[in-house]
Amino acid sequence: MSTNNNITLYFKAEQNVELQSEDVYIKDIGKMICADANILAKVKTIKLYHFKKGERKRQVISMLKVIDEIEKAFPNVTVENLGEIDVLVEQINVDKHKGPVQAVKIAFVSLISFFGTAFTIMAFHNDIGINEVFSKLYEMVTGQAGDGYGILEIAYSIGLAVGITVFFNHIGGRRITKDPTPIEVEMRVYESDVNKALIETADREGKMIDVD
Numbered sequence: 001m002s003t004n005n006n007i008t009l010y011f012k013a014e015q016n017v018e019l020q021s022e023d024v025y026i027k028d029i030g031k032m033i034c035a036d037a038n039i040l041a042k043v044k045t046i047k048l049y050h051f052k053k054g055e056r057k058r059q060v061i062s063m064l065k066v067i068d069e070i071e072k073a074f075p076n077v078t079v080e081n082l083g084e085i086d087v088l089v090e091q092i093n094v095d096k097h098k099g100p101v102q103a104v105k106i107a108f109v110s111l112i113s114f115f116g117t118a119f120t121i122m123a124f125h126n127d128i129g130i131n132e133v134f135s136k137l138y139e140m141v142t143g144q145a146g147d148g149y150g151i152l153e154i155a156y157s158i159g160l161a162v163g164i165t166v167f168f169n170h171i172g173g174r175r176i177t178k179d180p181t182p183i184e185v186e187m188r189v190y191e192s193d194v195n196k197a198l199i200e201t202a203d204r205e206g207k208m209i210d211v212d
Contacts, residue, residue: 007076009034009043013063013083016195018092024049024059026066029087039077043070049089049209057091060202062210086199086208121160130156 013030026032027044034040046069048061063086067079125131134152139145165171169181180188202208 006078007034007036007039007074008078008080009040009070010080010082011063011066013066013081013085013087015084015192016088016090018090020092022051022091023047024051024061024089026069029061029066029089030083034077039074042073043077046070046073051091058198059089060199060208061087061089062208063087064211065209068211086203088195088198 009032011030011032017029019028021028024047025044026046026048029048032040032043034043048066048069049059051057051059063081063084067081070077070079134150134156135145138150138152166176167182169176169179175181199208
């Protein structure tokens with residue numbers, strides 16, 4: 001243990017952490033820097049929790065617990081937390097999600113998304129009477145009644161496809177721009193809200209790993 005005084009360790013805790021290991025170490029839940037490399041290396045190896053068989057695979061660890069464990073091991077270290085105050089730790093099994101079952105799930109979700117979106121678009125167009133709108137517009141411009149699908153319908157269909165592509169910022173597996181897509185933004189917001197809800201629930205139920 002270092003004998004230096006007034007050592008400051010800066011810690012940036014993550015909001016959500018996924019691990020394959022049953023043991024949770026301080027190094028797993030965030031990033032840290034310290035002027036004393038020896039202390040930093042030892043702090044990273046401090047064990048915070050061990051997932052037991054049969055228990056739930058999600059745990060919430062309070063940063064107070066982390067700071068308490070660090071100060072117990074190194075009384076001369078001051079911890080400055082620059083990140084989250086609580087960390088949601090989840091143990092995952094990567095092999096569980098491999099195999100043909102996962103491929104079937106992906107195909108099923110893809111089909112539901114495709115046909116569901118197509119049905120929604122058709123239902124919307126039918127609800128607003130898009131064919132009648134095009135017929136009236138064609139008659140206003142040309143003075144003649146529309147006789148079926150023409151340039152307006154074709155241009156609209158192409159514009160709809162281009163608009164969807166630009167909006168979702170993807171062509172196949174490639175991005176059009178470097179900006180995150182609307183789906184990615186919504187998924188990040190949803191993920192953050194879920195994490196906060198799980199953390200608050202654990203706190204209210206007294207299941208958070210905290211100082212005594």
